[in-house]
Amino acid sequence: LLHSTTPLMSPCARDLGEVLSKLKLQKYESRKLGMNDVLEINSGSLKDWTPRKLRDLPWHFLRKVMALNVTARSTSFRCGAPHDQGTRVDEEEQGIDEQIFFFSDSDTKVSVNPLDLLCAVLLCSDSFLQQEILSKMSMCQFALPLLLPALDTPKCNLMLWAMRDIVRKWRPHSLAESRGFREESLVLTAMPTISFVRMGSCSFSKSKLLNEVLSPSQQHHDFFIHQDLSSGNVPREIADGLIEISWFFPGGRKNLDLFSEPVAVTNLRGDIESHWLQFSFLTEVSSAVFIFAENITEREYTLLSSLKESTTKYYFILNRQAGRSSETLAFLNRLAPVLKLKNSHMLMKDSSTNKAKFVEKLQFTIQSIMNSSPKRIGIEDMAVIARELGIQIDEDRVECQTASNCVKEITTEIKDVAYYKQERLRLQGDLWKSLAKVEKEMCRMRRQGDIPESHLREKVLELQAQWNQCDISVGTMKFITGIEKRSKVEVHSFLKWMRFNLENISRGNKKLSLMENKYKEEYKTGGNDPKSLSELEELFSASSLRVEHFMRELGQFYETECTKVKEGIKANWQRRFIHVPDIAADLIVEGFPMELIDGDVSNIPLQWVTDVLTQLHTKLGGRSRMLVLTVLGGQSTGKSTLLNTMFGLQFAVSSGRCTRGAFMSLIKVAENFRQELGCDFILVIDTEGLKAPELAKLEDSYEHDNELATLVIGLSDITIVNMAMSNATEMQHILQIVVHTFLRMREVRHKPYCQFVHQNIKDVSAHEQNTRDMNRLLGQLNEITKAAGRMEKQCRETKISDIMDYDPQK
Structure with a gap:
């Protein structure tokens, strides 16, 4: 007998x-697959295309x-153009064919179940792309994969690391x-977990029922994929054994909230007998398990x-018409003392x-x-x-745990954020602010x-001497x-853990919470005392600590060292x-946002930024x-969210955190698309909000906003002006700043492209009203341009069309 030496492949x-x-x-x-593979700009990025082949589905x-x-x-795709299908319908012969009684949905043969697609994409993605996928799915209110079935590994995989980035309010x-x-x-976040599983076959959709249970009245949402959704009826090939999880979080409206406290709901795909390990896991973590059975x-x-x-509570959802009711009743009575069952634990459908x-x-x-x-x-x-059950955890990878331990060595020292920044990050405290202020005045x-006065030069030397004495x-x-x-994996893991x-630490900072509440109160009465609002903002800034503060400290030490060498x-x-700078350039290439302008003092560390960009040029x-x-745009108008949604970037958008200064992020353009687009990369710059409340009534606020706008528009080929149409006064202030900047750009013969994004506009059906609003905006822009021209001491009268191409219809 001949024995094959080729190992047999498991069915999975x-x-x-x-x-x-x-x-x-x-x-x-x-x-x-990594983030750079997904974010790369190519010809497909510029159009909303429909997948035509199975291989298009992952990228779609x-x-x-x-x-x-x-x-x-959705995993449906179009094999032919709609007009072709219409032609075939027109050419049909009259009469009804008997084949209609044997017709089945052809999509089930040529498509893929959405859950199979999700499992395949996650298995082919690195841990950071998995994290981003689940974060975006959470924002879309999709159920998330909690436990992936054992497909390419001998064990199931709990997606702990993949969910680390998700924050809920x-x-x-x-x-x-x-x-x-x-x-x-x-x-x-600790909360009750309610699990839903199936035992044997089931005549109604468990997932569809869960969507109804989790959806508020009149606000239906498909958290879980079910058979009536696009391609949901395609048989699953690899997703059986998957555990999905979704949540309900109350909004504080007792008449609308389904539940008063947060609750997690899990859904096991497939039968519990075939996936006993997953079921055992759910019985351990759940407050209650609902078992669907015929x-x-x-x-x-x-x-x-x-x-x-x-010790978990068990409930049964049974089909009243399934037959064999006497046998079912007998076994339920035998199970009652084992699982502590009561009549209220039986739901009949x-x-x-x-x-x-x-x-x-x-x-x-x-x-x-x-x-x-519970x-x-x-x-x-x-x-x-x-x-304990032998399930694999995605976070248990060596590089991930090593990075976590390194970060703990840093963050365990941080008891008081303001004190830590003052004592451990000394190059960006009061000394840095004083030096930046004097240097601005001299500039x-x-x-x-004018020639700077001698006392200013002496002050700079004195501050620099103190600066040079600071040690790391x-x-x-x-x-x-x-x-x-x-x-790269270790560095990415380290920076992710630092951010988390x-x-x-910030979320657990009670002082910060108190300051946030006081900030809100002061904002309501800020018209009487604008300085108090500014002082609160300074305290708020001093009590927040993020990764960019550590990177900023490195940049400052680099600047100091360059000065000492000179x-x-x-x-x-x-x-x-x-x-x-070489390390910072590597991070930019890998997609991490890098600080361009220090928002706390509105200063650019020129030597640092220059050398980082020089290294970036070399690396490319x-x-x-x-x-x-x-x-x-104005503060809190969703600028960072807009860029993140457009390009899949990772600019910070957490609650209570408005962008300060400016950050840059790099996106690669596909090689076969560079000639058409005319560039190798797109550099995206996110900026702090103009007309910030804490600066609005201070003497130099208008100058600050103008300087910021002039700098970023001067650097730009394309400027997106993000505006909230509902606030006419704020919109006019923003437009005034933008127009002033474009007038200055014309003086240096730089004419960047400008795209206005209007938020909160009226319904699309109200075309005439929207047209009138746009034409009124054009009139305002012309008046603002004339006034700005006079302020800039320009001789001839200027219209908006002289400094930018603006078409109200586009």
């Missing part, structure tokens, strides 16, 4: 291979989900009157009897059951579970239970043709260690930070033609 691995082959993803099984999903498009999960009913809210990392036989009774030690009433009953049952002091558990706590005097802190040295001479830990205080071979092999795109 074989099914996975077939799905990856269909989707043309085989090469990404080993070389994982990624592009749509990054743009927060709720159709991202909600208002529990206990805070409804005070209008307060809670904001926490999703994986750290009937209970000896087989099901034996399975469920093994749960006698479980059949084709005649009123859907709305049944959903109400299920919601009431869930609320009663939540009222009975176990509360977060996803991070679930990982502990998963490890203004030189620009006006242990925390900053550990930060450098975390990002130098490490692999620092944000958690003045002969230090020899070139003694330099400790000469390699830091000299092929660094850039199209620069910037966004301007």
Whole structure:
């Protein structure tokens, strides 16, 4: 007998291979997809295309989900143009063919189930792209994969790291009157978990029912994919064994909220007998488990009897018309003492059951579970239970844990944020602000043709002497260690953990919460005392700590070292930070936002920024033609969110955090598209809001806004002006600043392209009203341009069309 030496492929691995082959993803099984693969600008980025082949589906999903498009999960595709289909209908012969009785949905043969697509894409993505995918899916209110089935690994995989980036805000009913809210990392938030599973076959859709249960009245949302959604009826090939999770978070409106407190809902795909490990996991983490079944036989009774030690509550959703009711009743009575079952634990459903009433009953049952002091558990706590059951955790990778430990060494020292910044990040405190203020004054005097006064020059020398005496802190040295001479994965993991830990410190900072409340109160009465609002903003800024503060400290030490070398205080071979611009350039290439303007003092560390960009140019092999795109607008008008949605970027948008200064992020253009677009990369610049409330009535606020706008528009090829149409006064102020800047650009013969984004406009059907608004805006722009021309002492009368191409109809 001859024995084959080729190992047999498991059914799961074989099914996975077939799905990856269909989707043309085989090469990404080993070389994982990363953020740069997804964010790269190519010809497909400029059009809203419909997938035509199976291999288009992964890219269609990624592009749509990054743009927060709720159709991202659709796996339907068009094989022919609509007019071709119309022609075929017109050419049909009259009469009815008997084949109509044998017709089946052809989509099930040529498409892929959305859950199979999701599993395939996640398995072919690196951990950082997985994180971004789940973060975007969360924003779209899609159910997230909590536990991936064992496909390319011997064990199931808990997606803890993939959910680390998700932050949720909600208002529990206990805070409804005070209008307060809670904001926490999703994986750290403990709440009751209610699980839904299927035992055997089921005549109605579990996922469809869950969508009804989690959707507020008149606001239906498809959290979970079900058979009536696009391609939801396509048989699953690899997604059985997947556990999905969704949440309900109250908004503080007792008459509208389904539940008074947050609750997590999990959904196991497939039968519990085939996926007993996943079911065992759910019985350990859940407050209650709802089991969908047609009937209970000896087989099901034996399975469920093994749960006698479980403390979880069990409920059954049974089909009243399934038959064998006497047998089911008998086994349920035998299970009653084992699972502590009562009549209230039985929910009966059949084709005649009123859907709305049944959903109400299920919601009431869930609320009663939540009222009975259920176990509360977060996803991070679930990982502990998963490890005990032999389930793999995505966060247990060596590089991820190493990075986490390095970050803990830094963040455990941070007890008081303001004190830490003052004592450990000394180059960006009062000393830096004083030096920046004096240097600005000297710069203004030189620009006006004056010679700076001697006392200003002496002040600069005195401040620089103090500056040069500052030594680098242990925390900053550990930060450098975390990002130098490490692999890309280790550096990415380190910076991610830094951000997560620092944000958690901020969220747990009670002083910061008190300041936020005081800031809101002062803002309401800020018209009487604008300085108090500015002082509060300074305190708020001093109590916030983010990754950019550590990067800024490195930049400042680099600047100081360059100054010492120029003045002969230090020899070139003694330099400790000469390699830091190289590290920063690597981070920009990998898509991390880099600070361009220090927002706390409105200053650009020129030597640092110049050397970082020089290193960037070198790393790109000299092929660094850039199209620069910037966004301007009022504070809290969603500028960062707009850029993140347009390009899939990672500019900070957390609650209570408005962008300060300006940040830049790099996007690669595909090689076959560079000639058409005329550049190798797009450099996107996100800026702080103009007309910020804390600066609005201070003497130099208008000058500050004009300087910022002049700088970023001067750097730009394209400027997006983001405006809220509902606030006419604010809009006019923003336009005035923009027009002044464009007048200055004309003087240096630079005419960037400007795109106005109007938010909160009237309904699209109100075309005439919108046209009148746009024409009125054009009139305002012309008046503003004339006034700005007079202020800039320009001789001839100027219209808006003289400084920019503005068409109200576009």
